Amino acid sequence: MGRLADKVAVVIGAGQSPGESIGNGRATALRFLEEGAFVLAVDRDIDSARETLKMSEQGASGEPFEADVRRVESLKQALDFAVSQWGRIDILHYNVGVSVGAGDGPLEVVTEDSFDVVMEVNLRGAVMAAKLVEPIMREQGSGVVLNVSSMSAIETSSQNVAYRASKAGMIAFTQQFALRNAEFGIRANAILPGRVETAMAVDTRARLTGASRDDIIAQRKTLIPLQGHVGTGWDVANAAVFLASEEAAFITGVSLPVDGGALVKIGW
Template sequence: MGRLEGKVAIVIGAGQSPGQGMGNGRAVCLRFAEEGAKILAVDRDLASAEETAAMARPDSGGAVKASAADVTNGASLGRAIAEAVRLWGRLDILYYNVGVSIAGGDTILSEVTEEAFDRVHAINLRGAVMAAKHAVPIMREQGSGVILNVSSMSAIETTYPFVSYRTSKAGLIAFTQQLAMQNAAYGIRANAILPGLMDTPMAVDTRSRATGRPREEVAAERDARVPLRGRMGTAWDVAHAALFLASDEAGFITGIALPVDGGALNRIG
């Protein structure tokens, strides 16, 4: 315990989609709070962010606040980051967890529309760029900071069928590497996390609703594609990886794209 003691984190995408289980952003908030971080839990849906903050507060001594921001609006992200600094005087960790695929209208190349492509990229990639734009000057002045972007194994899986999600998440890896190299001299680390097949509301319940198939059927199909134990990962698997990368234990690690995928990468080589 206490691996993030004294650290201030802003988690963008701290709420979650409707459905069973827990999303990545919520699990990260809870895990960071357990380890002593002060957290601003940010989401477009303030009620969902408030729910996450309430769940995290027992482990944080009350130092978890909720805030609303629209990731498609750079000024909105800037206000959220400024709020974290106003509350606690610094910013140690920026965690960008927002992503949309099917719910944003993404589909295969022959059917994708300009509107869906732009919407997915505005949320998945441009939002991360704008959040970093506001966070980096603060971290540079401090001489330290950690930026974690949640990409996806779909960025490197050649069989992934949907155009917008894959390209936006691949772009996020490239941006994270650029962040790492351009800010290493200032003591800022930047890394990406690549979740594989996860049992989260966004990944499973959204697909169930979009296809009209039972959740159990969608989950079983995804489980069968995972090498490790034939079972999807959970939000806690992502949260544990995020905790390591956010902590001083990863103090010499920057510019990586870490798969959390149950061995799926080995099928690519």
């Protein structure tokens, strides 16, 4: 414990969709708190952000904040609050994403409106958040930006047009941001979750498709090479802790899959 002691982390998407499984953002906020960080738990549903903080014994080291990533002024208010509260921002973790819940799907299904919503939330929000935090971290001479992308950005079997495009764009932007800010001591990396069991991946799909949670989990499990461990939001959170910590001080511009080996099978 203490790998992020006294660091200030802004976790955008610290709440989660309704469901039995813990989401990546909530798990990350909890792990950051556990490792000694001060956490601004940002979510469009502030009650969900509050619930995240209440789940932690270190919850008093965090503050909830309501923000909508589709509104740049809302993001700015969140970052300004973090600076006013703790004087700096050491970690920006962007973990907001929508897909089938916003009407995404194969090309014959996706509409102009659904495409725009997915791109606004998944990609534009990440770009704007990084743009806003950049001058803060440059003045500090340090900082870490983590963007939660997806293995869908690379996996050729993905059929959700807008989601895949947005997550691929996130990887490209993360690399660009990393190079742009390397001279200022700022690192930026992307995390590519695979078929992990989260509320968005399982419970939301169950509600939209009518399939049972067990059937969805079982079907996804058949596509994961690594057996004996069920991937969850905690796996993504642990990757985030590593990339945010000094253990990863010489790592920037990478895309780290957390997928049980699924991306290794590309080309087979």
